[in-house]
Amino acid sequence: MDATVFQNISPLDHRYQVSDPPLAAQLRRYLSEDAFVRFQLQVEVALTETLAARGLCSTAAAEAVRRAAAAVTPGEVYEEEQKTRHNVRALVNAIRERVPEEARPYVHFTATSMDILDTARALQYKAVTREVLLPRLGRLLQAWIDLARREAHTLQIGRTHGQHAVPVTFGFAVAEYVARLGERMERLAAAAANLRGKMAGAVGAYNAAALFFPDPDAFEREVLGRLGLEPGEHATQVVAPEYITDYVHALVSCFGVLANFADDMRHLQRTEIAETGEAFDPQQVGSSTMPHKRNPWNFEHVKSLWKTFMPRMMTVYMDQISEHQRDLTNSASSRFIVEIAAGLALAAGRLARESERLAVDQEAMARNLALTRGMIVAEPLYILLASLGHPDAHEAVRRLTLEAEGSGRPLVEVVQEHEELGPYLARLTPEQRQVLADPQRYSGIAARRALEICRRWQDRLAELVRQPAEG
Amino acid sequence: MDATVFQNISPLDHRYQVSDPPLAAQLRRYLSEDAFVRFQLQVEVALTETLAARGLCSTAAAEAVRRAAAAVTPGEVYEEEQKTRHNVRALVNAIRERVPEEARPYVHFTATSMDILDTARALQYKAVTREVLLPRLGRLLQAWIDLARREAHTLQIGRTHGQHAVPVTFGFAVAEYVARLGERMERLAAAAANLRGKMAGAVGAYNAAALFFPDPDAFEREVLGRLGLEPGEHATQVVAPEYITDYVHALVSCFGVLANFADDMRHLQRTEIAETGEAFDPQQVGSSTMPHKRNPWNFEHVKSLWKTFMPRMMTVYMDQISEHQRDLTNSASSRFIVEIAAGLALAAGRLARESERLAVDQEAMARNLALTRGMIVAEPLYILLASLGHPDAHEAVRRLTLEAEGSGRPLVEVVQEHEELGPYLARLTPEQRQVLADPQRYSGIAARRALEICRRWQDRLAELVRQPAEG
Amino acid sequence: MDATVFQNISPLDHRYQVSDPPLAAQLRRYLSEDAFVRFQLQVEVALTETLAARGLCSTAAAEAVRRAAAAVTPGEVYEEEQKTRHNVRALVNAIRERVPEEARPYVHFTATSMDILDTARALQYKAVTREVLLPRLGRLLQAWIDLARREAHTLQIGRTHGQHAVPVTFGFAVAEYVARLGERMERLAAAAANLRGKMAGAVGAYNAAALFFPDPDAFEREVLGRLGLEPGEHATQVVAPEYITDYVHALVSCFGVLANFADDMRHLQRTEIAETGEAFDPQQVGSSTMPHKRNPWNFEHVKSLWKTFMPRMMTVYMDQISEHQRDLTNSASSRFIVEIAAGLALAAGRLARESERLAVDQEAMARNLALTRGMIVAEPLYILLASLGHPDAHEAVRRLTLEAEGSGRPLVEVVQEHEELGPYLARLTPEQRQVLADPQRYSGIAARRALEICRRWQDRLAELVRQPAEG
């Protein structure tokens, strides 16, 4: 292990970099400062190429810029910045030093720094979304689809307020997350696709470009088109902030779905419930002092990451406000947005791994389901009585449950002693009667619904996730 | 004025209710507790009507429920809740007391509380969006369109970092907000349209309804269809939280656009800048002790409301997490979401009024534009020199600006003394030369762009805003 | 019930006002707009009285102002504000109209609006803290002290990560909250005591007062002294924001302790754990459709209120920033701070009531403690082996637990089969041996610690809570 990594301050750059090296490598490829400089270079290249296409400069000049851009390193840029105290000017100088004199004027020609930076950010977020986030989330979605299908018919008590309510199936419970995650992935893909670039100059009015072109907005479209981007409808020095605001909202609200699943799993792993459990490596230590512990620490970790990154949305909302044609108070803060993407990628990776190997204890589910000795029959009983015209079915059944609870006997038994209910019960259909006899069957269309949801998202998954080119 | 209003704690229920009585009345119609109870009653009615349509109960029973629902008051419901300690059971009892005995079993039949409450919330937010928010925001958008058109050609110095940059037009600066607000209104309309209801029972698996229908999900669609709603793809006891999360994000991110405009205006009203100003009533007092003050207090108010309501998005993100088939820890918190809508309506109303009567001082704009004695020519000069092959134009011009600053002379004058620049300047086109001579012309396509944006949003505005039925 | 209450938008002004009428009445007395106007009037009175004491005006004038202030109503002030568009000028006019002409000049003399408003806020927050919050929290603290004492020796399994760890006592678990709440109450009392007023004029430099007094800062101390307040070290138009920031931090961080307790209780009430439960009224309805449900809804409610109010701290942090001698963008937002106090009072009241009547099931605690069949002996076993020189005790015991788990037998049994451990076990003291035989005794000094904490806070409680004068 590289010793310098432990000299870093951010856990993203030491602990979480060390914990999953392939993911760390992949994230670095898109989210590191090195990567960001490379995205900026792409924008400078597209600019000069468009100038050449319009005849403003020679194709040789554009070619020289392309070659220079491939060679520039962030270290060089940072060294130059020591002098200029301006990061994009430093980048421009680094390119200029590597091109023939006649090409130099066309580097960054008519552009302002934020044309480069905002466009590079859009490229960066789109790339990390397409190449890292959606594939990682896709693996998670697949794990949940597989789990929901496998457990589609496994009865589990439904819990509301932490109390036993009426049955569902475990697959149905997991299908909730399939549906919610799938929907969020679509939102994330849409928000990433809607990110915009700009090439509209220092105050967004194309002041410089208009000196050379009668149609500087068409010129902007050409530059951005080479990068697969569109401009916003209006820009100041910067792209209108709502595109990125929506994008981070998509990240953060997707994170919430992961955190909710993690929370459910860690509660289902409680010693008294024990319906699910994280797979446990035989060598693994649960506690430094309690050798018997098996903690849901991965699920806890995901919840903890959510708590870390979710509040950062506030920064993004604050950054919607920029004075006049722009103040710079979003400059440092926007540099930290990459961390949110990294956090979500980490959480998705961790959760996918644990979901794939989740231990499900169907026996425990059955045992818990039986725990209230048929008290869950209260709901169908009340509704069936009501449907047969009982004038006050809810209140009648509520009293029966108190009686059952008081005497410690199954509710169905208590019911049969109440002769006044006989006439109603006699009119039940066989299927209805069966539900009362075996309340565990009272799971509605849980299994069917789970399978439908899985089918739908299995179909959409391929569209959502493009296989990443590498890593 | 009703004295009891001052007994209220929330400024929404005293100060801001008093400050704009028509808006207050309109908001009460959608956002008060009274209104919410009425939305709940609509859902109960739709449920019984669907039961009747499917033959589960008589049309007379459904009709009786409809009449009863029209008569029930929140006061009644709250009194009943003193007994039941359960708000929806109280509502159901209040209806049941007003219908014949044979109709009673069909009130709330197969439904769980959250079927009613979540569906009622969707109705409520859709209604307030359509009837209050979009019309109010539409009035604001119209005010900005009018302002941007009127000032499309008014030159104004563009400001980045609070420093003079290069010129725009004031209409172009306002067009930024036209584009951003229009886009947010579309997002808000879409998010409201995407709100969902449910009729899927206690744990979302249609357990109760499945006792009576083989297709309880189709039954749900019928009930919701009567209310203009659709179900989510999956429900637990509650609708999946992302629909409402997106809706509040739309509210909050729209609020940010208003706050940004307000911030710009209050800065432009600074004594030293004085390019715009709030209209001032001759009777109005600016300060209790400084009789000469004319403060941008309405713009400050809008910024302040944004600071009040924006952080509440955190609550909504926290409410994405609910354990298993639901815990109730989103119950109180979700009751406060109506306040965010109220806050946005207040801000939009205030800002529309001030935008309509904004004082614009074109003379001050011209005076400020001239303030740096032509220093803004630096950008076109550098770019033109570069375009003509000057090998280090940016650095050359940077030094000229230092020289101009040091000597206190206009930059153009200093330029002309530098003979080494002569050969470049000689090759300028007449239009380019004109920009250097009169740098205030250097405003790119600001005016054209402003008018284009206004035209586009004027067209879309009618679609976005349905005239409210009343108030 | 008053019908107009349901016309309100904020749940604080309808639902939560209706749910606890005595608390609502008490909160109105301090937190309503009516109350705030009365606090402002107190400040105006103190100002004129100090002027009289210094001979600037007659005592008759001061007396007239006092009488007028007693008569002014918020309704009057608001009507006047329709004209002046300035709330404090309206207040001043309302007083002036009720005093003889010679007294009029001395109303608000040398003061600026914020001298009145900020000072009134300090009075208001101090009063509500002393008269409502600390007494309510004190009742809660007492309930927890009583509970912790009663259950000081009740063994309960300690849970970390939701997993059984090693035993504590339930009283020890509750003592955590005694200690944390007591400490937060001290912090809250200190933060309230540290709130400051001001009488330093429009920009904080005593410009106006310095026209009349050589020692305007001493004058300020005299005015504030009459109100039991001190000035800050420096003011602009407003009091430095950190005093109120600390106060709201105290509210919010105290709220977190309540939310944590509520969370613990609702989890302990889970059907599978069932160690505690909210008292349940026989008439109460748990679910509109599941008549058997007994939900921890009060505990959920407290958590939900915390989620509602906690993020509002962000607003307070944003309000730390005010431009130059002040901008007004904290005006609306600071009006909402009273809501946070109201929310905490509601939560404390609810939690106190539920804590006083909490159902504790000691049998369930014993049953759960036995659930892992002695696996909790792993920790003392490992430590004892280590203390006796076993070279790798943790690893050895970890393997034994896997063996016990695999075979389904108690860990102690498995241990005895491992002869290599015999020599170590032989050297245990009788007390140590006893812990291994009966691991439930392995609760450290939990009981003693619980009682110590209760004793300490019982002593401090009387100092912290002054009995409220009324209500």
Next chain:
Amino acid sequence: MDATVFQNISPLDHRYQVSDPPLAAQLRRYLSEDAFVRFQLQVEVALTETLAARGLCSTAAAEAVRRAAAAVTPGEVYEEEQKTRHNVRALVNAIRERVPEEARPYVHFTATSMDILDTARALQYKAVTREVLLPRLGRLLQAWIDLARREAHTLQIGRTHGQHAVPVTFGFAVAEYVARLGERMERLAAAAANLRGKMAGAVGAYNAAALFFPDPDAFEREVLGRLGLEPGEHATQVVAPEYITDYVHALVSCFGVLANFADDMRHLQRTEIAETGEAFDPQQVGSSTMPHKRNPWNFEHVKSLWKTFMPRMMTVYMDQISEHQRDLTNSASSRFIVEIAAGLALAAGRLARESERLAVDQEAMARNLALTRGMIVAEPLYILLASLGHPDAHEAVRRLTLEAEGSGRPLVEVVQEHEELGPYLARLTPEQRQVLADPQRYSGIAARRALEICRRWQDRLAELVRQPAEG
């Protein structure tokens, strides 16, 4: 420059590490993962030493542990963690491998992981506060004291709502920040001093230690005493969260003071105001395209860092809630707290440097003060008239200001035309008359107050800031 730094994701670990190498080195010494491991090792050493002091193990064993701890590297620990999947167990193993067999059992003896981690965090935060934060903030405080003293008598218009109000002095305006920062530094020092450690075992009840000591809480005090720490009043597996909550509140609320100063400075640097300016290096580039720009980018940077780190307080508030004797959902999140300290250190360093070399343009201040042609006389005029018995002075002066504004003449001139005011004006004292004649004198006790505040904080500064040992 080390190339790997650009492979990092967090700007803290690339951009801001590169921008100030000495600060970066200092921060790494306290906030890196390497540093955190070293703090953990200190705790393990203190534990074994206390065991030796109590005779549980030999002093040779304790000495061996001390030597081992000095040699262990984070890399080793992380490699071991690959096996154990438990970070503290890995640390323990790393020490154990380096000590003789007889010492091994006493490494980590009776401790649980969180005893080590929480105690190490307290050490870390105390150290970084004492050695980095307070010295950096102290340098800033000194810069502001120097600035306030130098400019104590420089007249400047006071601005409220961005509007000219009445005069202060620039030193008085800076003294605001001296007072606020000084007070926050005291709060920060107090919060750091109040951080607690623990050695209370797996659930806080001293279960393991009680097997060996009758007074395990005294044992805890001894261990922590060696580290300069105290325990909290109650612990679960972790230290009660309020200590750290208060600490981060102190960081964040201190950050707000820096952001407010930065905001004021960047507004005073606006082209139209131009009263202050960041020092500008002749080689520096203001804009990549506008060579004339001189942006307040350091001040903007500080505001931006505040926006980045302030919302993270929400994470800390969420982490107040931990289930039962602890869940682990604060584990990842609490690792990021070091970043907040790093952010504050960066902002303080940047702001100190800029404050020390701030350009103050006293001429511009005088020019701006004269801008409203004496309109600021309105306040003293109104108050003096009132003091002389004018029955409606505020309204009379308000009308005069409208008249002056309408006619474009100085207010004093207009006043003299109003004969009805003559009798009042005749009774003014010479000093009062002077203020009306030269309203710029109307600055109250601004200068005196500024100097008093500076004197007070100059005295306290030495106490607050201990000179850091190095770097």
